[in-house]
Amino acid sequence: MNADWIEQFPGLSKLEPAIRDVLTRKSAVVTVREGSVIFGPGKSPENLLLLLEGRVRVQQVSEAGREIVLYRVEAGQSCVLTTACLLAHEGYSAEGIAETDVRAVAIPRTVFDDLIAQSVTFRTFIFTAYSKRITDLFQIIEDIAFQRVDIRLAQKLLDLERGTGQIKATHQQLAAELGTAREVISRQLGEFQRRGWIRQSRGSVELVEPDGLERLAALDAA
Amino acid sequence: MNADWIEQFPGLSKLEPAIRDVLTRKSAVVTVREGSVIFGPGKSPENLLLLLEGRVRVQQVSEAGREIVLYRVEAGQSCVLTTACLLAHEGYSAEGIAETDVRAVAIPRTVFDDLIAQSVTFRTFIFTAYSKRITDLFQIIEDIAFQRVDIRLAQKLLDLERGTGQIKATHQQLAAELGTAREVISRQLGEFQRRGWIRQSRGSVELVEPDGLERLAALDAA
DNA sequence: CACCTTTCAGTAACGATGTCACCAAACCCA
DNA sequence: TGGGTTTGGTGACATCGTTACTGAAAGGTG
Incomplete structure (x- = not known):
């Protein structure tokens, strides 16, 4: 099986060989059709997705049915905020929708946990992605409030x-x-x-x- | 030194004994005076803080000088979003301010990283906290936009x-x-x-x- | 205390944004 | 072709944000 997809993620290129091996063996490349709801209220994501191709839109939907786009996940990025949200909370009212046909690497929860434990590189990759998303959210809040x-x-x-x-x-x-x-x-x-x-x-x-x-x-x- | 503070954090009470030991030995209890700026633009937090007493307000400050409160960290909670933000980004324009005198456990970055690597319990603690904060941010966005x-x-x-x-x-x-x-x-x-x-x-x-x-x-x- | 400065609150006028109600045009499909 | 659905346009009004100004309350100083 072709594992060269790792090269598409700059943060992962320095991954320790053993970890790299685990990652390629225990993850799967999946495809999702345009328009599919990847996760949403009452539909927890089972995997961390690393996008190879396509684009995912993450948006918040209010009870009154109004929507607001929070951010987009592009090729080379990960749906990382879902990793936190698949752990505990019900109240995750955001949803992810494939804006195009999507090809992605799916990392099961348990494998994600192992990788976090075993690899500094992987941890940095994940937390850096977190950082980016969170600062984006802060920016959105500022824009909505003041712009x-x-x-x-x-x-x-x-x-x-x-x-x-x-x-x-x-x-x-x-x-x-x-x-x-x-x-x-x-x-x-x-x-x-x-x-x-x-x-x-x-x-x-x-x-x-x-x-x-x-x-x-x-x-x-x- | 008194390490019973761990009991104040429900998510940590089941911590593995060895990890518990590392945590108590390599962290320090610090106090911060009311009104102090704990972190902010150009002042990265060096530690993950677990609050024993007091309250920290985290707010976003815009260039035009306008402010908006994002969330509060109370006793028994952690300043966990800063863990992501101290890694990479400059663009972290939020700031944390002690609303009261604060007593907290300070976990250095390297120790934080070790704990994440070695303890399932600690990982769950951290990611659960992330989840809570992130869903709170989503709620704030919805409120500002639609309420x-x-x-x-x-x-x-x-x-x-x-x-x-x-x-x-x-x-x-x-x-x-x-x-x-x-x-x-x-x-x-x-x-x-x-x-x-x-x-x-x-x-x-x-x-x-x-x-x-x-x-x-x-x-x-x- | 008298005096001054700073902070805090009240308000009017107006511009920007959000909501409601309704209509018309463009598209879709049977 | 006809009728329903989606999309866009618009006026009237409510709510919210901005500007500009006023004065009251608190605090500091001689």
Whole structure:
């Protein structure tokens, strides 16, 4: 079986040979179809996932049905926060959804525990990932609490544009990205369009003049 | 030296004897004066702290100087999120402040790492604490994004009242609790007072009719 | 105590954001 | 083609955040 996937994770490339062996023998490469709910309320993840290909969106869903995107796990990253959350708590109301077809390495809980115990490198890998996620969450809290919506939307549009200058998303989905309401997105996009920065069509946004968005996004907490 | 402090942490009471020994020998009980900044931007924590007495407030401070309280560490709990954040990242802009005089066990980084490696019990203790904190952060994000401030303020007043029916806090401090502005707090407290639920005086709030606050707080995401 | 400074709270006006109600256009599918 | 569903647009209003200013309360100093 091909174990070269380890090279895709910089933090793991220095893994001790014995550990490396355990990891490749006791984990499995799995594939998940786009749109699948990987974990969610009442569906604990059984494995730690290391993403080889694709993208997972993690979002919080409120009782009232409103959604907010917390972060995304990309290829080369791990779903590490779930490792804490699969241990104890019920109250884990976040859910993970495959935004694309996903190929990932699944590390069972017991193996994860062994690796943590046996490998400094693996520990560093995991805790570094934790650090990144947690500081991201802090940033989200700060943005939601203190940042203007127009600035956040401009940043998000630039962030979601993956080279193509096109963003496939409904206003409702963009609202969920920022934790705001659809109507607010409609108004802001309308304003961006009036300024000639974007062109809208049903279900997608085309960036016409990214510079305008960049300038707005750069205002940040000025 | 007295090592009975371990009994104050339910998650550690089943600690393996050998590990227990390492923990007591290689950690130190420290005291911190009320108001001290335990960690913050440019001041990485060197140790994992387990709180024996007192309370630590962890808050995010934005560039513009605005603050929002993220969570509190109470006696019997650990400053566990710092363990991730002391590893890698600069961008750790949260700070921890002793709200009272604090007595705590300080576990050096290297010892923390050893304990993680050697003890299942310790690992569970740490990851369980992570889980709790992270779900708390998710809840904060949801509240900030979707909950009305009057409801959040009512909940916070009931939360901060520690038996006495009295809350020692300025409007500015209450604003930081919720990540909103002082003026908003002043307005809401004015409204609560008109309804006869509270009595205000400079620097403190007295709960006169907690039931009113309870009813409002219970509206939650109804 | 008188005086000054700092901190804290109140308020009005306005801008930004969130909510509600409703409509219209675009898409989907039978 | 027709009818339902999804998506987007909009006005009216409520809530929340910001600005600017005021004065009261506490604290320090001679």
